[in-house]
Amino acid sequence: MIATKQDIRKLNTEQLKTWLGRHGEPGFRAKQIQEWLWKHSVRSFDDMTNLSLKTRQLLAEHFEIRTLSVSRQQQSSDGTIKSSFRLYDGNLVEGVLIPALRQADDDRMTACISSQVGCSLTCKFCATGYMDRKRNLEAFEMVDQVVSIDRQARETYGTGLTNIVYMGMGEPLLNYANMLESVEHITSPDGLGMAARRITVSTAGIARMIKKLGDDQVKFNLALSLHAANDVKRNQIMPINESNSLPALAEALNYFYKKTGTRVTFEYIVFYNFNDTLQDARELWQFTKKVPAKVNIIEYNPIAEASFKNTDPQTLDRFAGFLEERGVVVNVRRSRGKDIDAACGQLAGKENNPS
Structure with a gap:
């Protein structure tokens, strides 16, 4: 259309x-x-x-007023809901509602939204990375995902969203102006009125744009998809690292911290027999000493396009324990929505790209 x-x-x-x-x-x-x-x-x-x-x-x-519609909706056995959103031009993006687990002691209701149709960064472990980037989303298309997922949360769980993460399809910092505008509408009293501290923007690591976030003194949280704390390994799985090395990212993240006072979160997927040794944990610990940060260790969610595997529970616990013993704030994030391809790294708009 x-x-x-x-x-x-x-x-x-x-x-x-x-x-x-x-x-x-x-x-x-x-x-x-x-x-x-x-x-x-x-x-x-x-x-x-x-x-x-x-x-x-x-x-x-x-x-x-260009509206998006829910083309397909799936609910996981753990309560996660994935939506395929049809945009005005026929393209698809995916968004996810992640409710708190029953045994959890918080009441989080999180929306994971997309910022681009596809992605240009070709991260080897991510389903979206195997798609072409078709276009950036407009600010209103990101806001509309939030509105739609908030409605789902209220209809399904009787409560609205508490958190938003820009961790869906695409690289938010390569759609910088529209992403910032969408955050403004989400947080403005004249918009959805959510607190900026409840929003996290995740990036694969684009140093100059991280510095720009600092210059713009953004109020939301920043997460870096790290996944390896040495350049050789990170180059293998994230080609963006070849032009945005770890020293460059450390400099940019420190600049961001000095400008905003916000501590960064490192996201670290632990792949079996790739980045799960105590030496890898040591390198990650050393990198956290360069940048004020906490670490989210994330279970890997397999995709058809790649052969990576999730590490075993004992290795994961040993990895996390090594960091905790050295004073690193560590959270282990268990996969949500894996059975409907809604977990981290699995979003790929499969209605357009059947596998």
Whole structure:
């Protein structure tokens, strides 16, 4: 489907005010319209009930509100829900609702959202990395994923989202402006009103853009997909490391920390017989001494395109214990939604890419 009108959400309040003025409408209408779009998440001009019929018809004549739809929804045995979202142009992205486990002592309800259709970074262990990058998502398409997943959470579990992670398909820092704009709408009192500290943006590691996050003094959390703490191994599984080496990333992350005061999270998937030895743990510990950070150790979720395997539980525990004994804050993240290909690294828009 080819769009013929501009999505009205591409205009900020001042641009909308100017447009309204040119069409004989009072400027204060701009704030009313923006509230309907971002705070109340309406997807039809007809629902903007405090606008006159004439004004609504004028908007509909010149603009559209491009909606995403749930093309497919799957629920895991652990309660995780994966959604394939169909975009206005027919492309698919995936998002995931991750509820807290019953035995957990928190009440987290997390949305994992995508930032691009596909990805250009070709990480060897990630299903999305085997797709082509088709395009960046617009800010409103990221916000719409959050709105849709929040609705799922309320309908299924009776409570809304508490956390958002930009860890789905794509590299958020390669869609920098749109990602930042989406965070602004999610956190603004005139938008969804969520706290920035409840948002985490994950990156494969693009040093110059990490520094830009620092310059922009962002309030959200930053996670680095590390997975190996020496350049030789990281080059093998993450080609981006060849142009963004660990020393370059350490410098950028320290710059980010000095600018924002926010400690980084290192994400580390422990692959069997690749990066799971005590020497690997030692290298990771040494890297944490270069950058104020905590470590999330993540179980690997197998994909058809790669031969990596998850390490065994004893090795994983020994790896985590080595770090903890040296004062590193470590969380072991168990896989969620693996049975529906909704776990970390498994998102691939399979309706478009059957395997």
